[in-house]
Amino acid sequence: MSALFIACLGWSATAVFVGSYFFVRPSLLRGAQMFGALLWIIYGLLINAPPVIVANILVFAAAAWTAFRKTIADPKTVHMSSDLPA
Numbered sequence: 001m002s003a004l005f006i007a008c009l010g011w012s013a014t015a016v017f018v019g020s021y022f023f024v025r026p027s028l029l030r031g032a033q034m035f036g037a038l039l040w041i042i043y044g045l046l047i048n049a050p051p052v053i054v055a056n057i058l059v060f061a062a063a064a065w066t067a068f069r070k071t072i073a074d075p076k077t078v079h080m081s082s083d084l085p086a
Contacts, residue, residue, distance in 0.1 A: 034060050
């Protein structure tokens with residue numbers, strides 16, 4: 001892989017992760033955080049940086065757990081209650 005591609009991947013991961021904080025719906029926030037973490041994991045693998053890989057595996061796991069914990073608790077729930085219009 002070229003150094004330019006790897007750098008663009010790192011900057012893209014940064015943009016996705018930072019942009020996730022502008023989502024109003026918690027499910028979209030967590031989805032964007034999971035996507036950003038996946039980009040960071042790939043970036044960490046490409047630059048051989050175990051701390052980047054492990055940290056983002058943890059971020060991905062935390063975002064996934066909080067996104068899906070309601071579904072696990074109540075399988076009939078399709079949407080998180082905080083995502084529904086008031």
